[in-house]
Amino acid sequence: MTTGRVVIVGAGQSAAVAAHALREGGHGGAIVMAGRELHRPYERPPLSKAVLVGAEEPRLDVLAEEAWLRCNVELLSGADVVRMEPAQRRLHLANGQAIDYDQCLLATGGEPRLLAWAPCGGERIHYLRTLDDARRLRLSLQARPRIAIVGGGFLGLEVAHSALAAGASVTVIESAPALLTRFLPAEVSAWLEATLRSEGAQLRLGASVSCAETTGEGPLLLLTQGGERLEVDELLVCIGMSPNDALAREAGLAIAPGGGVLVDAFCRTSDAHVYACGDCASQLRPGQQQPTRMESWQNANEQARIAAAAMLGSAPPVPPYPWFWTEQGRHNLQMLGLPAADLVYVRRGDPASGKALWIGHRGGVPVHGVALNAGGELRALRPLFDRARPVPMHEFGQDNLNLRAWAKQSLADAAATP
Structure with a gap:
């Protein structure tokens, strides 16, 4: 006990x-x-979905009431920490208050990347990171507007589906020639594009917006670099997130080359009394050449537990294989790991039927998995990813294959192979 x-x-x-x-x-x-913020810690994934279009706003608390009370946390809401003095183990708030610590955990998250011509808080201009952002956007969607979404990442596409469900006219503008190619194999990306178009979304791929013009009470006029003029009522910018690492940077803590507070495998920073976790932290992981940030619900939770164990002097939990998920309208996509250019993909099922599973492997070793409305099946295969041993991927697509039995036998066979 500490x-x-x-x-x-x-x-x-x-x-x-x-x-x-x-x-x-x-x-x-x-x-x-x-x-x-003025809120107790809350879940962010519903902000792009249920908070926007649910009949009632869902409960978002990260911890149930009983668990929160057991934590006995002194919560300072609306408190902006503006300066850190690691040598004195002291933090300074914007209101002039100073707080001393024995150990400090930086869980400062990130902020949406801004477009210079689309100021945050501008009239009819939206960014989505907080509950208050989502409530403001929900109010705008009630008028069934014409909305342009700049950015075709997971967040932008989730909002696109929600806006369509709310009766809005949706245009997605994405600078890449295809959707989510950093996370999905080409076949899944193409399915996602076709699904959005079939549901009524307009897609401008390989396009970017150079500026926006206001016309008083009238619509926003967006000008693309290709010369197209789009007239919209609302604009949502979803072009990624920057880590909130300014506090650590100004305090002299090590920052990763690509941004984010640099941490080791135990989430320790370059100061022995300061830890960092979640979207603000950049960590060197096995098989990587550079420290990276992993913006995911799973990573936020696991790094928090690792940091807590390190502060307690306990053995850290074993980091699980990276897992991501997204709700794209009525479809659930789950992913294990990340794609790579040299992976060979094998598919089971047919995306046209609404259910399919892809495994990207390297020499028979599963590296990247994508499940379309088949999360249970992908979870059953997770031990294959954890063990990183070759398995008979040529059998994966067989219609009569019992996946769980196949995974179990494949692991046994791999273990028996010298």
Whole structure:
């Protein structure tokens, strides 16, 4: 059990999970959580879906009420930490308050990347990161507007489906020639594009917007670099996220070359008393040449638990194989791992039927899995990814194959092979 004061900077998913892990692990000292927002830690995935179009706003708390109370956290809402003094183990808030810590966890997340010509908070211009952002966008969607979404990533496409469900006219503008090619094999990307078009979305692929013009009370006029003029009522910008690493950077902590607070396998920063986790943290993982940030629900949770274990002096949990998921309208996509140019994909099922499973392998070793409305099947295959041993991928597409039995036998055969 530890008894010192832990201060968590940030009050999102990672912060709440870390606080819970600290208490469950035996931390008996104070836990102070300083967050910019006025809300208790909440789940962000529903912001692009249920919060926008649900009949009622869903409950979003990361922790159930009983679990939150057990954490006994001193939550400072609307608190902006503006300066850190690692040598003194002290944080300074914008209101002039100073907070000393024995250990500090940076869970500051990230901020949407901005377009210079689309200011955050501008009239009819939206960015989506917070609950208040989602509530503002929901109100706009009630008028069934013409909405342009700049950015065809997971978030932008989730909102596109939600906006279509709300009766809006949707145009997605994506600079890449195809959707989500960093995360999906070409066949899945093509299916996603076809699905969006069939549901009524207009797609402008390989296009970008150079500026927007306002016409007083009238619509926004968007000008693409190709010279097209689009007239819309609302604009949503979803072009990625930048890590909130300014506090650490200004305090002299190590920052990864691509941005983000640099942490080791235990989520420790370059200061022995400061840890970082979630979207603000950049970590060197096995098989990678450079530290990277992994913006996912799973990573936010797992890094929080790893950081908590390190602060407690306990053995960290084993990091699971990277897992991502997205709800694209009525379709669920789940992914294990990340694609690579040298992977060979084998498909099981037919995406036209609404259910399919792809495995990208390297010499028979499963590396990347994508499940379309087949999350249970992909989870059954997860041990194959964890073990990283060759399996008979030529059998994967057989119609009469029992996947769970095949996975179990493949693991047994791989274990028996010298």
